[in-house]
Amino acid sequence: MALTALEFLGLVAFAASGALAAVRARLDVFGVVVVGLTTALGGGVIRDVLLGIHPPTTLRNWPYLAVCAATALVVFAFHPQVARLRRAVLLADALGLGVFATSGTTIALNSGATVYAACLIGMTTGIGGGAVRDLLLREIPLVLRKEIYAVAALAGAVLVAIGHELRWPAGPVTIVAAAAVVAVRMLALWRHWNAPVARPPGPELRT
Amino acid sequence: MALTALEFLGLVAFAASGALAAVRARLDVFGVVVVGLTTALGGGVIRDVLLGIHPPTTLRNWPYLAVCAATALVVFAFHPQVARLRRAVLLADALGLGVFATSGTTIALNSGATVYAACLIGMTTGIGGGAVRDLLLREIPLVLRKEIYAVAALAGAVLVAIGHELRWPAGPVTIVAAAAVVAVRMLALWRHWNAPVARPPGPELRT
Amino acid sequence: MALTALEFLGLVAFAASGALAAVRARLDVFGVVVVGLTTALGGGVIRDVLLGIHPPTTLRNWPYLAVCAATALVVFAFHPQVARLRRAVLLADALGLGVFATSGTTIALNSGATVYAACLIGMTTGIGGGAVRDLLLREIPLVLRKEIYAVAALAGAVLVAIGHELRWPAGPVTIVAAAAVVAVRMLALWRHWNAPVARPPGPELRT
Numbered sequence: 001m002a003l004t005a006l007e008f009l010g011l012v013a014f015a016a017s018g019a020l021a022a023v024r025a026r027l028d029v030f031g032v033v034v035v036g037l038t039t040a041l042g043g044g045v046i047r048d049v050l051l052g053i054h055p056p057t058t059l060r061n062w063p064y065l066a067v068c069a070a071t072a073l074v075v076f077a078f079h080p081q082v083a084r085l086r087r088a089v090l091l092a093d094a095l096g097l098g099v100f101a102t103s104g105t106t107i108a109l110n111s112g113a114t115v116y117a118a119c120l121i122g123m124t125t126g127i128g129g130g131a132v133r134d135l136l137l138r139e140i141p142l143v144l145r146k147e148i149y150a151v152a153a154l155a156g157a158v159l160v161a162i163g164h165e166l167r168w169p170a171g172p173v174t175i176v177a178a179a180a181v182v183a184v185r186m187l188a189l190w191r192h193w194n195a196p197v198a199r200p201p202g203p204e205l206r207t
Numbered sequence: 208m209a210l211t212a213l214e215f216l217g218l219v220a221f222a223a224s225g226a227l228a229a230v231r232a233r234l235d236v237f238g239v240v241v242v243g244l245t246t247a248l249g250g251g252v253i254r255d256v257l258l259g260i261h262p263p264t265t266l267r268n269w270p271y272l273a274v275c276a277a278t279a280l281v282v283f284a285f286h287p288q289v290a291r292l293r294r295a296v297l298l299a300d301a302l303g304l305g306v307f308a309t310s311g312t313t314i315a316l317n318s319g320a321t322v323y324a325a326c327l328i329g330m331t332t333g334i335g336g337g338a339v340r341d342l343l344l345r346e347i348p349l350v351l352r353k354e355i356y357a358v359a360a361l362a363g364a365v366l367v368a369i370g371h372e373l374r375w376p377a378g379p380v381t382i383v384a385a386a387a388v389v390a391v392r393m394l395a396l397w398r399h400w401n402a403p404v405a406r407p408p409g410p411e412l413r414t
Numbered sequence: 415m416a417l418t419a420l421e422f423l424g425l426v427a428f429a430a431s432g433a434l435a436a437v438r439a440r441l442d443v444f445g446v447v448v449v450g451l452t453t454a455l456g457g458g459v460i461r462d463v464l465l466g467i468h469p470p471t472t473l474r475n476w477p478y479l480a481v482c483a484a485t486a487l488v489v490f491a492f493h494p495q496v497a498r499l500r501r502a503v504l505l506a507d508a509l510g511l512g513v514f515a516t517s518g519t520t521i522a523l524n525s526g527a528t529v530y531a532a533c534l535i536g537m538t539t540g541i542g543g544g545a546v547r548d549l550l551l552r553e554i555p556l557v558l559r560k561e562i563y564a565v566a567a568l569a570g571a572v573l574v575a576i577g578h579e580l581r582w583p584a585g586p587v588t589i590v591a592a593a594a595v596v597a598v599r600m601l602a603l604w605r606h607w608n609a610p611v612a613r614p615p616g617p618e619l620r621t
Contacts, residue, residue, distance in 0.1 A: 025347065028404045034357060045257075050459075052468030054259030055315070059324040108469070117473040131550075136338075138347055140439065140552055150448060197442045232554065235611050241564055252464075261466030262522070266531040343545075345554055 006178065008067060010099035013092030015040040015068040018133045019075035020082060020089065025137045029076050035136055036072030037065065040096075043128035047104045050121050051111045090189060091182075093130075094152075098181030101126030101153035102174045105160040115161045122157030123150060126181075148188035156181035213385065215274060217306035220299030222247040222275040225340045226282035227289060227296065232344045236283050242343055243279030244272065247303075250335035254311045257328050258318045297396060298389075300337075301359075305388030308333030308360035309381045312367040322368045329364030330357060333388075355395035363388035420592065422481060424513035427506030429454040429482040432547045433489035434496060434503065439551045443490050449550055450486030451479065454510075457542035461518045464535050465525045504603060505596075507544075508566075512595030515540030515567035516588045519574040529575045536571030537564060540595075562602035570595035 018039025022032040041058045048056035058064050075082050082089065104125025108118035127150050134141040156177045163173030187193065225246025229239040248265045255263035265271050282289050289296065311332025315325035334357050341348040363384045370380030394400065432453025436446040455472045462470035472478050489496050496503065518539025522532035541564050548555040570591040577587030601607065 026404060027347075030355075030358060049256055049463055050469050050473070052259065052466065055257050055318075055320045055324045055328060059257070059327050060321050062323050065327075111469075113469045114474050116476050117469045120473050120479075121469060135342060135549060136348060138345060138552060140441075141550060148444075151444060197440060233611060234554075237562075237565060256463055259466065262464050262525075262527045262531045262535060266464070266534050267528050269530050272534075342549060343555060345552060 006095075006099045006175075007103060009092070010096035011040045011064060011068055012071050013089070013096040014043075014100075014129050015071035016075050016082065016089060017093045017096075017130070019072035020079065021133055021137055021139075022072075023076065023079045029073070032076045033069050033072045035133060036075065037068050038136065039129045039133040040068040040071075041065070041129065042132040043100050043104065043125040043130075046128040047107065047121055047125040050124070051108060051113065053111065091186065094182045094185040094189075095178075096129075097126045097149070097153055097185060098156055098178035100129070101156040101181055102160050102177045105157040106164075106170060106174060109161070109164050115165060118164075119154065119157040119161050122160065123154045126153035126156070148184060148193055152181045152184040152188065155184060213302075213306045213382075214310060216299070217303035218247045218271060218275055219278050220296070220303040221250075221307075221336050222278035223282050223289065223296060224300045224303075224337070226279035227286060228340055228344055228346075229279075230283065230286045236280070239283045240276055240279045242340055243282070244275050245343065246336045246340040247275040247278075248272070248336070249339040250307050250311065250332040250337075253335040254314065254328055254332040257331070258315060258320065260318065298393065301389045301392040301396075302385075303336075304333045304356070304360055304392060305363055305385035307336070308363040308388055309367050309384045312364040313371075313377060313381060316368070316371050322372060325371075326361065326364040326368050329367065330361045333360035333363070355391060355400055359388045359391040359395065362391060420509075420513045420589075421517060423506070424510035425454045425478060425482055426485050427503070427510040428457075428514075428543050429485035430489050430496065430503060431507045431510075431544070433486035434493065435547055435551055435553075436486075437490060437493045443487075446490045447483050447486045449547060450489070451482050452550065453543045453547040454482040454485075455479070455543065456546040457514050457518065457539040457544075460542040461521065461535055461539040464538070465522060465527065467525065505600065508596045508599040508603075509592075510543075511540045511563070511567055511599060512570055512592035514543070515570040515595055516574050516591045519571040520578075520584060520588060523575070523578050529579060532578075533568065533571040533575050536574065537568045540567035540570070562598060562607055566595045566598040566602065569598060 015036040019032050019036035021039075022035035025031075027035065041064065044058040045056045048054070048058070101122050103122075105118050105122025107125075108121040109115070113121060131141040159177035159180060160173060163170070163177070222243040226239050226243035228246075229242035232238075234242065248271065251265040252263040255261070255265070308329050310329075312325050312329025314332075315328040316322070320328060338348040366384035366387060367380060370377070370384070429450040433446050433450035435453075436449035439445075441449065455478065458472040459470045462468070462472070515536050517536075519532050519536030521539075522535040523529070527535060545555040573591035573594060574587060577584070577591070
């Protein structure tokens, strides 16, 4: 129950981040809704395709789509106010990342995936929607460029998998793991943690 | 039978639109054929992946690929003449959109998808090939930028789903729904219907 | 056994090519690892999604990922030296193309795909990882732009399919077919074989 509430929050957060990015790219209202939906639902669709769940769960539940479309429309109408809530949006995005990475891992484990595959599929569920959003808008995906993002998702997925192996109760483990993802991601944003970049390439690499 | 003829017309139209876009992007003849094939077959492959039809139908029927490859080669050879047929290409693209959105919805319903999922999968079948084409060529997908495109596809899918629920005969319903998609799309092109764009973002959004 | 060794070599080659491209795009160390992994494993994941193998094989075998991640880290640390090995990287990339195109065809045939679908899926397995790499880094995929690349992969897939139809022993056929892919690709690079490009489009095409 608490998990369903969390999942809705994650969907809203991802839909808002997709819609905001689409507004920035000067798309029309339909484009904003499509990018919002794709960002919110993309990770779950990729997860279900990898696990062989047909058709994808998120396409079967209309409340999911209604919530995401409504969120995108609100962002379209009130985007200057939403943009001023920059910190809230980043927090919500981190929450979505945590919720989807951990719930994706649980769903993969329940579908009979190995622990190993479940962690990768969980991480992909968390970061997939944002990656699709950036591809659609012709950006190099944020997950490849920015502070500790995929690593935070992977950490949450690994925590869920450890809890599953040790037969800890799934509910509390998921909440703790999602909270860990949010904490790592917000700390990375706040302290500007960044991974090292390679030395500038020599001329022979600049083909 | 009429549907199979329509489907071939849709394939040819999409293959031509992909090949023309590839010629514009200065790709070589293989690139033109690959983009033509991907545009024509992409929507159907995405549909079959979402529905769990393995391997995708379009990859199993060689006439589909032969027709698409031949179309792309013709466009490569005669592209100035084809480009002058701009209106015919736009009409054919609208026809392809209508055919694939409606046939995709029917296939999804026959595979046991809920009405709700079938509409989304049908819409995706219609717009998928063009979205992949634009991603490959580094364009922001047309479906996100332009006149009533995804909405026309969704309308056709919903008509098919309504007919299915009311147990109307599938053949005529599909033809009417595909015609409706073409009509909406051509009207949108002709009258320059466009959805509203958000007000220019304030400076706080231009990170 | 020889095939497993070849497959590892192919994975290493593709991981290195992805990591090098990511270093050029100035990604941080995580981005370099993610692009390296995606390039190496992407073709196999696409193959398994098309064939309905859930979850994808490559996500279930940790040695695959460990080898790819280690390769990407080595490239990150020593990229100027690796870039100087430009010829070795191109050779390794061709080897990966040959290995994955032919092994993908075999796996598709063993999964019950028709000869026709197996060739297409094999070709896609070979070129898929590189296409994803280029999409992530906002490049027009190399496979669409450059010397005989998809065609070399398709030729290898067709050789495997012919051998399968004639009931030749699978092992030697695969090795010969993979060697043919490498030979075609290296000849194309060495002799600068390029497919023809269409005449410059007239003004009516430059919308």
